[in-house]
Amino acid sequence: MAEFEPKIIAFCCNWCTYAAADIAGTSRIHYPANVRIVRVMCSGMVDPIYILKAFEMGADGVLVAGCHEADCHYLNGPLKCDAMFEKLKKVVNVLGLEEERLRREMIAAAEAPIFAELIEEMVKQLKKLGPSPFRERVKV
Amino acid sequence: MEEIKVGVYICHCGLNIAGTVDVEEVARYAQGLPSVVVARDYRYMCSDPGQALIKDDIKNFGLNRVVVASCSPRMHEPTFRRACQDAGLNPYLFEHANIREHCSWVHDDRQIATEKAKDLVRAAVRRVYYHEPLEIKERPLNPNVLVVGGGIAGIQAALDIANGEHRVYLVEKEPSIGGHMAQLDRTFPTLDCSECILTPKMTEVGQHPFITLLAYSEVEEVLGSVGNFKVKVRKKARYVDEEKCTGCGVCEEKCPWKVDSEFEVGIGKRGVIYLPFAQAIPHVATIDKERCVYFLKGKCRACEKFCDAKAIDFEQEDEIIELEAGSIILTTGYDLFDAGRIPQYGYGRYDNVLTALEFERMTCAAGPTEGKILLRDGRQPESAAIIHCVGSRDENYHEYCSRVCCMYGLKYAHLIKENTQAEVYQMYIDMRCFGEGFEEFYRRVCDEGVNFIRGKVAKVTDVALTEEEQGKLIAIAEDTLLGRIVRVPVDMVILCPALEPRSDAEDVAKLFTINRRADGFFMERHVKLDPVATATEGVFIAGCCEGPKDIPDTVAQASAAAAKALSVISRGRVVIEPTIAQVNEALCQACGRCEEICDFHAPKVISKDGVRVSSVDAALCKGCGACAVVCPTGAMSIRHSTREQINSMVEALLEV
Numbered sequence: 001m002a003e004f005e006p007k008i009i010a011f012c013c014n015w016c017t018y019a020a021a022d023i024a025g026t027s028r029i030h031y032p033a034n035v036r037i038v039r040v041m042c043s044g045m046v047d048p049i050y051i052l053k054a055f056e057m058g059a060d061g062v063l064v065a066g067c068h069e070a071d072c073h074y075l076n077g078p079l080k081c082d083a084m085f086e087k088l089k090k091v092v093n094v095l096g097l098e099e100e101r102l103r104r105e106m107i108a109a110a111e112a113p114i115f116a117e118l119i120e121e122m123v124k125q126l127k128k129l130g131p132s133p134f135r136e137r138v139k140v
Numbered sequence: 141m142e143e144i145k146v147g148v149y150i151c152h153c154g155l156n157i158a159g160t161v162d163v164e165e166v167a168r169y170a171q172g173l174p175s176v177v178v179a180r181d182y183r184y185m186c187s188d189p190g191q192a193l194i195k196d197d198i199k200n201f202g203l204n205r206v207v208v209a210s211c212s213p214r215m216h217e218p219t220f221r222r223a224c225q226d227a228g229l230n231p232y233l234f235e236h237a238n239i240r241e242h243c244s245w246v247h248d249d250r251q252i253a254t255e256k257a258k259d260l261v262r263a264a265v266r267r268v269y270y271h272e273p274l275e276i277k278e279r280p281l282n283p284n285v286l287v288v289g290g291g292i293a294g295i296q297a298a299l300d301i302a303n304g305e306h307r308v309y310l311v312e313k314e315p316s317i318g319g320h321m322a323q324l325d326r327t328f329p330t331l332d333c334s335e336c337i338l339t340p341k342m343t344e345v346g347q348h349p350f351i352t353l354l355a356y357s358e359v360e361e362v363l364g365s366v367g368n369f370k371v372k373v374r375k376k377a378r379y380v381d382e383e384k385c386t387g388c389g390v391c392e393e394k395c396p397w398k399v400d401s402e403f404e405v406g407i408g409k410r411g412v413i414y415l416p417f418a419q420a421i422p423h424v425a426t427i428d429k430e431r432c433v434y435f436l437k438g439k440c441r442a443c444e445k446f447c448d449a450k451a452i453d454f455e456q457e458d459e460i461i462e463l464e465a466g467s468i469i470l471t472t473g474y475d476l477f478d479a480g481r482i483p484q485y486g487y488g489r490y491d492n493v494l495t496a497l498e499f500e501r502m503t504c505a506a507g508p509t510e511g512k513i514l515l516r517d518g519r520q521p522e523s524a525a526i527i528h529c530v531g532s533r534d535e536n537y538h539e540y541c542s543r544v545c546c547m548y549g550l551k552y553a554h555l556i557k558e559n560t561q562a563e564v565y566q567m568y569i570d571m572r573c574f575g576e577g578f579e580e581f582y583r584r585v586c587d588e589g590v591n592f593i594r595g596k597v598a599k600v601t602d603v604a605l606t607e608e609e610q611g612k613l614i615a616i617a618e619d620t621l622l623g624r625i626v627r628v629p630v631d632m633v634i635l636c637p638a639l640e641p642r643s644d645a646e647d648v649a650k651l652f653t654i655n656r657r658a659d660g661f662f663m664e665r666h667v668k669l670d671p672v673a674t675a676t677e678g679v680f681i682a683g684c685c686e687g688p689k690d691i692p693d694t695v696a697q698a699s700a701a702a703a704k705a706l707s708v709i710s711r712g713r714v715v716i717e718p719t720i721a722q723v724n725e726a727l728c729q730a731c732g733r734c735e736e737i738c739d740f741h742a743p744k745v746i747s748k749d750g751v752r753v754s755s756v757d758a759a760l761c762k763g764c765g766a767c768a769v770v771c772p773t774g775a776m777s778i779r780h781s782t783r784e785q786i787n788s789m790v791e792a793l794l795e796v
Contacts, residue, residue, distance in 0.1 A: 025241025
């Protein structure tokens with residue numbers, strides 16, 4: 001049987017982490033292809049609904065990544081994202097998903113290598129955890 | 141509703157994408173997706189014929205949605221939006237899939253990369269289905285320009301704009317404009333005197349009818365956006381009336397208290413009331429409140445007694461000035477690396493270990509030694525070592541090259557040779573003499589009998605091992621050309637410290653919402669193609685705040701930033717981004733959470749025909765989306781980032 005390949009949805013802020021992923025590209029920093037990036041204008045724009053939708057659809061991991069606090073294009077987006085995230089984490093627990101499946105990171109535009117390392121690390125961790133318990137259910 | 145007809149275009153980007161992704165297979169796959177009418181692959185979609193493909197298909201197939209899968213939207217989204225617009229399609233009915241930076245360039249397995257590209261294209265096709273045409277409006281703009289930082293970069297940018305008869309506000313935090321360049325003696329490689337070329341420009345700034353100079357001032361708040369920035373500036377109290385002060389300098393002479401002069405980097409003194417240097421602009425005195433005995437102990441006021449102009453005003457207070465500008469140029473400069481951070485070089489411990497700027501003041505005819513190169517005890521040095529790359533090209537401090545040190549190091553060697561009989565040693569890692577006339581200057585200094593030792597200095601010590609070394613400073617390095625350790629006994633050591641980001645660069649970046657690179661300098665929008673723009677529309681950068689550079693490069697960049705700022709304001713109006721918040725009034729319950737979370741005061745609960753609903757001020761909204769997240773009813777949404785649009789992508793990405 002082929003090795004389990006986790007699916008990760010990454011919501012990346014246009015100004016920082018999306019740009020970091022772009023620079024990973026221009027610098028040819030390779031990382032696992034398990035991630036699919038969804039561009040958002042700010043990490044503070046990520047609605048919990050998007051994250052729950054991703055898990056419902058069988059994502060094994062979800063990443064919300066944007067600017068460091070000081071870099072925010074909209075002043076306080078990361079703080080707003082953090083507040084949403086803290087609440088959502090509890091919901092995710094209640095749903096029976098491991099906490100590690102949901103990640104919140106701050107990655108500046110210049111931190112392309114950190115982005116690549118993070119994806120690598122997430123893939124490793126999710127492989128250990130195995131497929132999301134929600135994967136099967138959506139296939140009815 | 142009209143039938144959705146999507147055209148999909150897969151770019152090869154030469155071999156950049158096609159080398160890793162099977163682009164024909166992706167196009168075939170796209171052709172089979174719901175709503176897709178036509179799918180093609182082409183070598184360069186951004187080229188004229190590539191764009192023509194899209195335009196022709198819009199006409200021939202009646203396309204009402206377009207997806208291009210190519211490079212990052214941060215690169216070419218505007219290009220393809222324009223192409224759509226040219227063919228009569230609303231530019232927001234376009235979606236960009238990033239299969240280069242996020243796919244072909246970061247994966248090498250052809251099958252995996254192709255599958256990922258298919259996923260990204262599928263998600264873009266699904267998303268574009270939900271796109272709506274958005275109306276692009278324009279509003280008038282304020283034609284003023286704010287320039288922050290009054291060094292040579294800010295001076296040049298301000299003059300370029302003001303000469304075009306646009307109002308410039310030049311804000312400088314120090315009492316005078318001039319920046320680091322005012323402290324320099326002669327400039328490489330031509331050796332023309334820095335003051336002679338700078339001070340006429342400073343005077344021009346001071347007298348220019350289109351420049352409002354706000355020296356000894358700092359920007360405190362920036363609101364609004366391109367075309368209509370609203371800025372608060374704190375004009376610090378000088379305790380001297382600028383209108384009355386004639387800059388005669390009597391107050392400084394009579395001030396009984398003397399402290400180290402910042403301008404003379406500690407090797408000269410100034411009064412507590414002072415003019416930073418003889419050619420200061422504005423040419424008025426400033427009281428250093430922290431060290432003024434009257435402010436500290438309540439007695440003295442000597443300056444007041446001797447001031448004929450009656451300009452001293454101990455009651456003066458900081459003033460908050462509110463101004464408006466259409467665009468902003470940041471020219472905030474650099475700090476010099478603190479040479480004391482490398483203790484083995486002995487700076488601060490040995491008297492005759494100097495930094496470059498200290499030596500610069502020493503060689504300046506107007507400086508504290510009147511241009512004489514002297515040791516601390518007043519003797520002339522018989523030998524000097526110039527140590528390059530202090531804090532630069534060093535993974536413990538800054539990895540980057542500071543770009544100016546090789547050349548001014550050569551200049552110092554020349555000046556020492558010219559004015560003393562001393563032996564001079566250049567101790568360098570590599571000589572990097574890359575600009576106009578630089579290599580020629582290097583040759584000239586080589587011919588003057590300067591010793592070049594290729595090796596990074598490990599240590600400066602006064603522990604002598606031989607008689608010859610007695611009473612000397614010994615610079616120890618590995619000469620990498622000879623392959624052995626050398627000990628160079630000298631009288632004077634000159635350190636060439638790195639140019640580093642300002643200590644408050646982080647705060648300034650936050651104030652103007654721009655990014656910084658990993659090295660801490662301000663980040664340009666595109667390193668090659670948009671080097672003076674930033675991620676924030678209407679905010680430009682020039683000079684050493686963007687990275688170390690010499691005077692010619694700084695001036696060129698400042699003029700470039702001025703041209704960019706002028707191109708923003710000369711248009712006379714600015715596009716209002718339509719990608720902002722909108723309220724579905726039928727769903728809004730006027731709870732006010734949107735109003736609470738917004739940092740820009742864009743949404744407000746108002747009474748509309750007797751019904752309380754939230755309303756968004758389009759001029760204030762930045763489209764960050766925080767209000768939509770907290771809206772409990774879903775009444776608030778962000779145009780072009782709607783729930784349907786983002787959820788449809790998530791679904792499409794995961795359904796296979």
